[in-house]
Amino acid sequence: MIDTPTASEAADNWRRLAELVPLVRLYLEPRRGHSEAGRTAPKSKPPLDVDASDLLLYLDVSASFYCSALLMETNDVKRMPDALEDQLRLIAKRYGHFTADADEKIALDFCDEAQELVRKVEVLVIQPLPPQWAGPCAMGECDGGMFQSKAQGTAKCDTCGALMTFSDWAEWLARKAEIVLMDRGEILVALKTLGHPTKSKTLDQWVTRKRVLAVTVAPEMFRLSEVLGLAEKSKRRVAA
Numbered sequence: 514m515i516d517t518p519t520a521s522e523a524a525d526n527w528r529r530l531a532e533l534v535p536l537v538r539l540y541l542e543p544r545r546g547h548s549e550a551g552r553t554a555p556k557s558k559p560p561l562d563v564d565a566s567d568l569l570l571y572l573d574v575s576a577s578f579y580c581s582a583l584l585m586e587t588n589d590v591k592r593m594p595d596a597l598e599d600q601l602r603l604i605a606k607r608y609g610h611f612t613a614d615a616d617e618k619i620a621l622d623f624c625d626e627a628q629e630l631v632r633k634v635e636v637l638v639i640q641p642l643p644p645q646w647a648g649p650c651a652m653g654e655c656d657g658g659m660f661q662s663k664a665q666g667t668a669k670c671d672t673c674g675a676l677m678t679f680s681d682w683a684e685w686l687a688r689k690a691e692i693v694l695m696d697r698g699e700i701l702v703a704l705k706t707l708g709h710p711t712k713s714k715t716l717d718q719w720v721t722r723k724r725v726l727a728v729t730v731a732p733e734m735f736r737l738s739e740v741l742g743l744a745e746k747s748k749r750r751v752a753a
């Protein structure tokens with residue numbers, strides 16, 4: 514039996530891990546865009562021995578271990594939640610099952626594990642966020658994507674290495690709007706870049722009401738110029 518403050522700190526740590534999982538996922542796949550297939554891992558290596566995918570695996574193994582124990586050793590836990598976050602929340606909620614174990618080693622392992630995982634997550638997330646995907650590359654045939662460095666005000670292609678000021682690139686994007694095809698997520702990023710930030714709910718409504726039609730269905734791609742036109746109109750309407 515371990516003391517109460519240690520036990521409740523462990524519960525807090527498991528709960529905190531559930532909250533941090535979405536943040537860890539942000540570090541997992543910084544690249545997105547047209548040419549998602551065949552993308553390699555980010556070139557910039559984390560300075561420490563923590564990698565988002567390893568960490569998620571570690572969290573997964575750990576959560577499965579403790580959830581399985583709850584499944585086997587309690588009467589009221591009937592199934593393992595699907596989402597990692599929910600598994601971690603369940604563990605936090607049922608911390609007493611482990612911290613009150615007659616075998617002190619089980620209790621201490623439970624506390625140490627949570628503390629160690631929180632430490633690893635914190636090491637990972639104090640690194641700067643990966644550069645933001647901003648849109649397609651401006652270089653002719655290149656199907657790479659431009660990543661925006663907010664600090665430097667630049668956009669750089671992850672495939673051919675083209676480097677432009679962000680404003681030059683945004684100007685190029687506006688000129689090319691007629692031919693650029695993008696999925697919903699990419700459209701939202703592009704609209705923001707072009708000064709017409711639009712909520713994803715609004716875009717979904719335009720699609721549902723057929724105010725904008727997909728050019729291709731699978732994958733679902735839209736012409737940027739069409740959506741841009743709508744965004745400009747609705748902004749004028751709001752302003753009027």
Ligand SMILES: [Zn+2]
Nearest residue numbers: 650655670673
């Ligand atoms: Zn390129």
